[in-house]
Amino acid sequence: MFSGQKQGLVEVADGVHVWLPPDGSWGWSNAGLISDNGQTMIVDTLFDLSLTRTMLEEMERVVPTAKEHVDILVNTHANGDHCHGNELVPTQRIIASIATAEEMADLPPAALGAMVRGFENDDSPLGRYIRHAFGAFDFSNITMTMPTETFTKNMAVTVGDIEIELIEVGPAHTGGDVLAYAPSRGVVFTGDILFIEGTPLMWAGPVDNWIAACDLIASMDAITVPGHGPISDAAGARAVRDYWVMLRDEAKIRYEAGMNVHDAVRDIDLGSYADWGESERVYLNVNALYREFGSTEVVEDVMELFAEMGLIWEERS
Numbered sequence: 001m002f003s004g005q006k007q008g009l010v011e012v013a014d015g016v017h018v019w020l021p022p023d024g025s026w027g028w029s030n031a032g033l034i035s036d037n038g039q040t041m042i043v044d045t046l047f048d049l050s051l052t053r054t055m056l057e058e059m060e061r062v063v064p065t066a067k068e069h070v071d072i073l074v075n076t077h078a079n080g081d082h083c084h085g086n087e088l089v090p091t092q093r094i095i096a097s098i099a100t101a102e103e104m105a106d107l108p109p110a111a112l113g114a115m116v117r118g119f120e121n122d123d124s125p126l127g128r129y130i131r132h133a134f135g136a137f138d139f140s141n142i143t144m145t146m147p148t149e150t151f152t153k154n155m156a157v158t159v160g161d162i163e164i165e166l167i168e169v170g171p172a173h174t175g176g177d178v179l180a181y182a183p184s185r186g187v188v189f190t191g192d193i194l195f196i197e198g199t200p201l202m203w204a205g206p207v208d209n210w211i212a213a214c215d216l217i218a219s220m221d222a223i224t225v226p227g228h229g230p231i232s233d234a235a236g237a238r239a240v241r242d243y244w245v246m247l248r249d250e251a252k253i254r255y256e257a258g259m260n261v262h263d264a265v266r267d268i269d270l271g272s273y274a275d276w277g278e279s280e281r282v283y284l285n286v287n288a289l290y291r292e293f294g295s296t297e298v299v300e301d302v303m304e305l306f307a308e309m310g311l312i313w314e315e316r317s
């Protein structure tokens, strides 16, 4: 549960609303609605159709025209918790980075659903962890609806009189992460470049791109809407930056000392970061950092990474 913040659709600035689910852990993502002068933009959809439907109904209460027509849908990145609901948005214009559009084709929702169902009665740590992470969602009947427009680096769009800068800061969390920044409203949607009160996870890297993205977000000094967790500000971006600097430096010391990922993860003292949700993601993160450092002994199989995270989750809970 978020500390002291409302759930549902919350107005954070004139014409800018944020959708906040009950918590920010695996799959529970935020989304946004920007509207002005009869035009509307949605930032990200949710992990399944039922969740997305509930969110869109709330958005239609605030902007009734969104029931018939949404001018722009932006996907900040390709993880399913930010795009599985695309088909429910009545729009002709879905924008993402080129790298995001490519990744969206990688893991069909049906394959994710079959994977989760395959662990239904599996009592291994991996089975328990997969159910913990994904068991709340329904991946059936989703038709992945792809971007209609792609870009690299920067793209400017307008919603009524609101100018919005789409800024590609990936590869970092994924291959093509994008920020959606509305300077006139002082709001930035960061996608999964920011997790607040939860542990970020690095599917792609390099870590220095992610650190630079955090610096950019902090420099905006804006209301900061993370991909997961409560609404924040520049301090939230700096906290994620500090996590990555700490983890990069601590992992490097152990890599150079010849320690393997398994031992490094258990040797690194996360300090106060251990209080962030999903701290077990440290395994995936150290593994990604070791890959960057040039290690040839990293885990490449995603299921194996989930198994390793599941072991740590059980050790710590």
Ligand SMILES: [Zn+2]
Pocket (backbone or CB within 6 Å): 027, 029, 079, 081, 082, 192, 227, 228
């Ligand atoms: Zn996410």
